[in-house]
Amino acid sequence: MSQAPASLSDRGAADILLPDLLPLAKQAADAADRLLAAAKQAVVAKVSRDGKVSAALIEREQFAAHGLAWAATYVEALRQLSAYAHRMSEEKRLGEFEALIVQVAFGEYLTQMTGGIPMSQGETVRPRDLGIAEADIAAFETTPAVKTLTAAGNTAEVRARIAEFIAANSGAATFGDAGLEDTYEAIRDQMRKFADAEVMPHAHEWHLKDDYIPLEVIAQMSELGVFGLTIPEEFGGLGLGKESMCVVSEELSRGYIGVGSLGTRSEIAAELILGGGTRDQKDKWLPKIASGEVLPTAVFTEPNTGSDLASLKTRGRREGDVYKVTGNKTWITHAARADVMTLLCRTNDEPGYKGLSMLLAEKPRGGDENLPGGRHDGRRDPVLGYRGMKEFESADNFEVRPKLLGGEEGGGFNG
Ligand SMILES: Cc1cc2nc3c(=O)[nH]c(=O)nc-3n(C[C@H](O)[C@H](O)[C@H](O)COP(=O)(O)OP(=O)(O)OC[C@H]3O[C@@H](n4cnc5c(N)ncnc54)[C@H](O)[C@@H]3O)c2cc1C
Numbered sequence: 001m002s003q004a005p006a007s008l009s010d011r012g013a014a015d016i017l018l019p020d021l022l023p024l025a026k027q028a029a030d031a032a033d034r035l036l037a038a039a040k041q042a043v044v045a046k047v048s049r050d051g052k053v054s055a056a057l058i059e060r061e062q063f064a065a066h067g068l069a070w071a072a073t074y075v076e077a078l079r080q081l082s083a084y085a086h087r088m089s090e091e092k093r094l095g096e097f098e099a100l101i102v103q104v105a106f107g108e109y110l111t112q113m114t115g116g117i118p119m120s121q122g123e124t125v126r127p128r129d130l131g132i133a134e135a136d137i138a139a140f141e142t143t144p145a146v147k148t149l150t151a152a153g154n155t156a157e158v159r160a161r162i163a164e165f166i167a168a169n170s171g172a173a174t175f176g177d178a179g180l181e182d183t184y185e186a187i188r189d190q191m192r193k194f195a196d197a198e199v200m201p202h203a204h205e206w207h208l209k210d211d212y213i214p215l216e217v218i219a220q221m222s223e224l225g226v227f228g229l230t231i232p233e234e235f236g237g238l239g240l241g242k243e244s245m246c247v248v249s250e251e252l253s254r255g256y257i258g259v260g261s262l263g264t265r266s267e268i269a270a271e272l273i274l275g276g277g278t279r280d281q282k283d284k285w286l287p288k289i290a291s292g293e294v295l296p297t298a299v300f301t302e303p304n305t306g307s308d309l310a311s312l313k314t315r316g317r318r319e320g321d322v323y324k325v326t327g328n329k330t331w332i333t334h335a336a337r338a339d340v341m342t343l344l345c346r347t348n349d350e351p352g353y354k355g356l357s358m359l360l361a362e363k364p365r366g367g368d369e370n371l372p373g374g375r376h377d378g379r380r381d382p383v384l385g386y387r388g389m390k391e392f393e394s395a396d397n398f399e400v401r402p403k404l405l406g407g408e409e410g411g412g413f414n415g
Contacts, residue, residue, distance in 0.1 A: 002097045002176050005168035016157045017096060018103050018148065022089055025082040027145035028106055029075070032113060035132065035140040036075045042131035043068045067125030070117045074109050081105055088179050097165040097176040100158055107153020110146050173251070183240070184247050191251035194224060199255030206256065206388055212337065213258055213388040221259070222292025226252070227266040231274070235286035258388025265334060269296035269342050272358060276406040281360065285340070295365075297338035299394070301331045309344065310353040310413070316345035322399045323347075323359060334389035335378055336366050343400065347409040356412030361402035 018024060043064050047057040058065050085102045088094035114137060116124040127137045140146060152158075166175060173188055180188075198217060206213060221227070229244040231237025238244070245267055253260025266289050273285050288294035305312045314327030325345060335341075340362050347357040378392040405411070 002095060002165060002169050002172065004096065005164035016152075016155065016161055017099060018152060021099055021103055022082075022085055024145045024149055025078075025085050025102060025106060027143065028110055028149050029078045029082040031140050031143040031146050032075045032078050032110065035113065035127070035136060036071055038132050038136040039068055039071050039127070039130045042133070046131055063123070063125065064130050066119060066123075067117065067130055070119050070125060071113065071130065074113060074117060078106065078109055084179050088177065093177050093179065095176065097162070097169075098179075100162050100165070101176055103149065103153040104158050104162060105154075106149045107155075107158075110150045111154070114141055180243060180247070184243055187240075187244060188247045188251055190224065191248050192254070194220070195252050195255030195259070199252065199259050203256035203259075206258070207385075210382075210387055210390075212390065213256070213262065217259065218262065218292065218295075221252075221262065226263045227292040228270075228290025229263070230267065231270050231286055231290040235282060236290040237270075237286070238290075256388060257386055261386070262334075262389065265296045265298050265338070266290075266292075268298050269340065272342055272405060273360070276358065276411060277360075278407050281403065281405065285360070294339045295334065295337060296340045296342060297332055297335045299329045299332050299335070299341045299343040301329065303328050303330050303393075310356070312344060312346065312356070314345040316343075316347045316357060316359060318347070322401050323361075324397070324399055325394075326397050328393060328396060330393040331381065332378070332392045332394065335392040335394075336390065339363065339365055341400070341402075342405070343402070344412050347412075350410065353413040354410060357409045358405035358412040359400060359402035360405055361400035363400075 043061070044053070046061045046064055047053055049057060081102055085094060085099070088098055112118070114127055116126045118124050162175075169175075173192060178185075198220060202214075205211070225238050226248055228237035229240050229248060230242060231239070233239040245263065248263065249260045251260075252262075270286060270289050273281055273289075277285070285294065289296060300309055300312070302312050302314060312327075314325060314329060316323040316325050323345075325343070327345070329343070332341075340360060343359040343361050344356055345359065346355045348355045378394050381391040381393055383391055
């Protein structure tokens with residue numbers, strides 16, 4: 001449990017800490033759930049024709065559809081916070097700091113759910129945008145737990161008290177007890193020590209010189225198991241949950257964002273292979289990815305296609321045992337140094353995701369000037385931050401000698 005601040009705020013903790021926080025959180029999360037159900041029903045009505053969801057209507061109503069996704073994310077966050085508070089209380093780990101964080105988060109999120117959720121700087125979604133009936137909005141706003149938490153959950157005094165806790169625990173890895181299992185806290189500790197000793201002293205220099213993260217540092221990370229955290233033990237990994245990726249990424253990123261995100265491409269490739277690969281592909285790649293012997297790179301984004309990957313245009317055409325790839329790929333992190341590319345391209349004329357295939361294309365490690373593999377020339381995209389792996393774009397036409405993930409074309413979005 002966190003150290004209590006020496007100087008209590010003038011009003012004292014007792015005044016601002018809501019009594020009955022646990023039932024309040026549960027009741028408010030349930031009310032948020034009901035509001036979400038009403039939102040879902042209203043948005044489904046907007047985007048359906050003849051009882052079926054229509055892609056054209058989703059396009060027309062994309063503000064509401066996007067807003068529904070945000071609302072659902074908020075409600076899930078509230079559910080999880082309520083579950084966290086209950087779990088921590090049962091384990092006698094819910095101190096004042098933890099309880100205040102829960103109540104401030106409820107106060108803010110519940111207020112935004114009716115006042116407006118900021119989806120970006122220029123877009124705020126409100127219940128009426130989703131088509132929620134006035135009666136459902138009123139039922140939510142008048143739920144006693146929602147009223148209490150919006151009125152007293154997130155006040156200036158609560159925030160000041162949290163700030164006192166943060167100051168009193170300066171240097172701590174987390175704000176309060178994160179509630180993770182001991183294993184994850186031990187991993188956090190280990191990664192923090194590694195980042196302090198091996199990363200922090202050199203990170204600024206790597207950044208200023210726009211250097212690669214040294215291979216010796218990557219070798220040390222391999223020994224610590226960073227590249228096989230979530231890969232099952234049968235394939236040489238540690239078989240841990242996704243929380244391990246969060247903890248490790250957080251702690252290593254404290255040292256240098258590039259080091260913190262080095263494991264991301266390994267995680268992406270491993271997840272793709274686990275979800276969509278054949279048994280042979282799993283046996284071949286996963287142990288090498290887990291040990292750090294193989295560094296993958298993700299080749300998905302195109303100059304005009306980022307978030308909406310299903311509409312990408314790069315073609316992959318089979319000619320004998322190679323695929324001729326036509327089209328530009330961009331923002332390929334760690335491309336030159338990587339040993340294998342996970343490359344998403346269109347291998348048939350089906351529109352959207354159905355025409356996509358994921359290629360596992362081996363390549364030799366190379367220098368900065370080009371993406372190796374002979375005919376796969378690449379250019380560098382300089383970046384202001386997030387240095388240490390270097391970003392590349394690929395040429396218009398190149399050949400790869402790949403294996404299809406899963407062995408069949410058209411399964412690029414599986415897994
Ligand atoms: C440093 C760096 C490294 C990267 N490394 C890799 C890599 O290794 N491999 C790789 O494949 N890619 C990589 N990327 C690309 C990254 O995945 C894309 O930038 C990302 O997918 C977003 O795509 P975009 O830049 O085209 O933005 P867009 O998709 O054009 O989005 C622009 C804005 O519009 C919003 N938006 C998009 N769709 C919607 C919608 N339907 N409704 C409302 N708002 C929407 C977005 O939230 C965003 O704010 C990298 C990018 C960077 C900056």
